[in-house]
Amino acid sequence: MFDIFGFYKFKKLTSLKKNKILLQDYLIKKNIRGTIVIASEGVNATISGKTSDVKLTITKIKKILDFKKFDSENISKSKFQPFHKPKVKIKKEVVPMGYSLSLKNKKDNHVDPKKWNKLINDKETLVLDSRKPFEYKVGTFKKSVNPDVDNFREFPKYLEKLNKKKPIAMFCTGGIRCEKASVFLEKKGFKNVYQLKGGILNYLKNIKNEDSLWKGECFVFDNRISVKHGLVTGTYSMCSGCRKPVSLKDKKSKKYEEGVSCSNCRDNLTEIQKGRFRMRQKQINLAKKSGSKHIFQKEFK
Incomplete structure (x- = not known):
């Protein structure tokens, strides 16, 4: 059994090349696989390995990048190693939207999964799935809408067209895309912006199927392809021709x-x-x- 640990942290980082080497060497040493993306604005990652090795790696990451806790984190289990190898990448942004982010003075607009249903059931609330179209097709929340953009850099153009007076409930896989998008909306004068705490993964982990407003499965960027309630591995596989998820019906x-x-x-x-x-x-x-x-x-x- 493998632990899969996803996290992100927005914090000004320096010495990116040096830290990439330190992180890469440690992942190899502890036989940890997955991807860590570092940028001047922070870090975003999903890693996997044996429980004890993952715990040690988490501690090491915090020490190397000099912070005490993540902005968001989630953990799940897999019977197989869902990643091929360890990767550490340096990017201009951990989420490519054309601007760097700082969470300093940001309004706390996170909504706990147990309160999420009430928010999105309100007919006045715009439920916004901020993921890519192919992720949206695998599964999403009841009555949600999708911007239908394949490149996240195009997302701000869509956001600017939204009604500033209407409550907006945003969600994505683990929360990082919404974190950055919500700051963008705040700067544009939007007052009623909310985001699902910990993303879809946190919701599926904590909300029972019979109480859920989630329809379908959740696409994940590893070899599980998709997960269901309880974060158990889903039924999707990956098309070798176009690298898009394939359902049992599609087959x-x-x-x-x-x-x-x-x-x-x-x-x-x-x-x-x-x-x-x-x-x-x-x-x-x-x-x-x-x-x-x-x-x-x-x-x-």
């Missing part, structure tokens, strides 16, 4: 071919691409029969 489509395509990409792939993907899938199947693992399986389990 019944004539355009779905394991390891090759789905209805989303079948008509856009060339015959050369399909042939290459079929060859790769053939190698995977042969590896399965021999009891070994093909490199593609290891990376995209």
Whole structure:
């Protein structure tokens, strides 16, 4: 069993190149996998490993980056290692919106999962899913709307068009995208902006299925692909052709071919691409029969 720990922290960071090396070396030392993104505005990450190693790594991250607690964190379990390898990346922003963020003097607009249902049930509330369209299709909250933008840098243009007088309840996977977007809205004069504390993952972990207003599953950026209530691994898999999530229903489509395509990409792939993907899938199947693992399986389990 593996612990999966997701977190973010907005804090001015320096010595990014030095810290990248320190973090990368420690992840390797403790056999921790996942991705850590650091920028001058803070850190965002999801890592996975054995419980004791994850705990030690959390302590080490705080020491290296010089802070005592995360702005948000969530933990779940997986029967398999959901990441292929450890990665530490330096970015201009942990969430690319075209400006750096500081949470200093920010209004506390976080709503606990147990109070979230009442907020979004109010007919006056705009329930805003701030994730990408393909994530929205996997699952979302009742009556939510999605900006339908694939690049988060385009999100501010959408936000500026919203009604400043209308209550806005924002949510995303772990909370970091909403954290940055809510600060943007505050600066633009919006007064009634709320965000789901800990994101969808925190909601699915703490709210029982029978009390939930969540419909579907939640896409996650690791090899679990999606999770359900209780953060158990979901039913989605990943299309090898377009790298988009595929449901059990999608697999019944004539355009779905394991390891090759789905209805989303079948008509856009060339015959050369399909042939290459079929060859790769053939190698995977042969590896399965021999009891070994093909490199593609290891990376995209």
